[in-house]
Amino acid sequence: MPEQDPARSLAPKSQRRGWHPSAKIKLKHYVIRKGKYGYWLPTPKMVEAGFECVSCGVDGPDAWQAFREGREVPRLDTWPKDSIGDAFARYRRMEAWKSRPPRTREDWERGWTFIEPYFADLPPADITLELLDEWYARLLRAKGVDIAYRAMKTWRALYNVMAGMKLCTPKADPSLAIRRKTPNPRTQVWTEGEAVRLVKGAWRAGYRGLACIIAVAWDTSFSPVDVRMLTPVQAMQTAQKWGFLIERTKSGEAAFVTLSPRTQRLVLA
Template sequence: MADVRLKHYHVRKGRGYWLVTPKMRTYGFENVRCGADGPVAWAIAKEWEDRWQRARKGLEAPLRKVFPKNSVGDAFERFRRMDEWAKKPIRTREDWERGWKYIEPLFGDFPPAVVTMEMMDGWYSALVKKKGLGEAGRAMKTWRALYTVMAAMKLCQPGQDPSLAIRKTAVPGRTQTWTEGETVRMVKGAWRAGFRGLACIIAVAWDTSFSPVDVRTLTPAQVMQTAQEWGFLIDRTKSGEAAFGTLSSRTQRLVIAYVKSLGVTLLDDAPIFRSRGFAPGPKGGRPRAGVPYTKDSLIDDFADMRRLVFGAGEKRRLMDMRRSGAVEANAGGASVEAISAKMGNSIDDNKALQRTYMPVNLAAVRSADASRRTGRKLLCQEQNEYKKLKLGGEKS
């Protein structure tokens, strides 16, 4: 084998890596796995080495903009290299990046201490007009979190964030809910259409009141059985709170039937529910096995199934099933503590006491389940639509 010498190419246990220096990271370069040591790996490493040399000499734009020292952009780049950033959930980091793309064009090159209220006000107002309340609010939230980081870096004064003087307009919260009958129709429709993983996700989301991300990432290791029922014991992705999601007997049979239909033994840490995949029809095509659901693929499949069952006018989402469970439990008289234990969050006022005295309280979970059944009956009996009342009499 030829002796190849590339400055930043290294071999470890027979595998080639192109490893970057801190200076190269400021230009946006990251470590590259080149594969088994050999001609292919050398070619990959040389390609990246050439790109770095061109960027270093100014012959090619860097992969990432280089910001002035101690600027807002420089602070964000430094933060992204810290362990504290790496510990953030992937979705949280994505939210920061999404908000940063609105911050960087105006404030990226400025020292944080020179940013004024007038600048923030003009920036936020323009964002509201151009991108809407949701994106503007996300950008403002990112700025405020980043300001705290910059203050810890001693680049600005703590508690002096100019954006705090600007009143952020909140996006109206969602109020949509599903009924049990509608959920059953969705589950049956998905199963019959071949979306069996999706059918299980919908059924489990309805029973457990878990969020979509918590349902689609469930694994065999999280299946737990008590003296009365079985379900999933999780640490919620968003809050980190522990939650035990109980399953109805109908959903239990559905999940067992689905797992058997996979024809494989799932590893303890492998996501259970998967997309439909593709089987060649009369016109042929390449077969494709189902894969664990991602956020986007779950949204797309659920939208397709919703349209198939309820038509194009239906816009409710899978996330609304979580709210539906809370509405049922509340209507059935469940205490806020019981609903909190059921949903795996701290919706009551005292979060510290809730975490201390009610960690995965099975009695509270069962109470919330019973209240949901009671509330479901009460909600079905009442008319939930507002109608115009005409107070005046008929004109003669």
């Protein structure tokens, strides 16, 4: 039986229609690890410019299509035993991870995308101050202060988890010797008139969902993510007004707010 070409899994649909098992297609930077897991692996120079390693799951067109259609997820536990990648995969299977708020898990996952290409296949004890300093400096140059700050924050939290797994020395994270640059605080201020004009502009341009998000955010002071996640089930009626009862994403505390008559009409429309 002809060998299946791994490149087909990443080819455009137009190319896949004419693909034949005996075709020899070599996709640049596509590599296979452990004989069956595919990765798009940039060169060190590309990583420095901001490119990232991408896990493509089990190699082969059928597995790739299953992943694209949501029927299968890529393996997360394909790293060497007791490596940093293995430790993170183990942590994501623990109840401690599952009990974290969704936004916190999202922050970890975003930070992990910048840790994985550099350190995932290494033991935690092999990560030195020099390696972390070089990694952080590259992130600052390629991604800026905000991304570098969040990536370092994820590393420090993950180090504590790995220390709990007895994979490294507790309270000896070498990154603590690096002084992080802190992102500038948010300083933008809007007046009610500006908010109203933004709502009207979005509505007239056809972005009616966005108009409602802006209006509800102005009335409630909810964060954008809290507003975007609102559903009709959370709407509650009072004597003359109605509003939303939610559980705040980060704190987990309940909050109830009412909407102004203008925003009520907007959302109902």
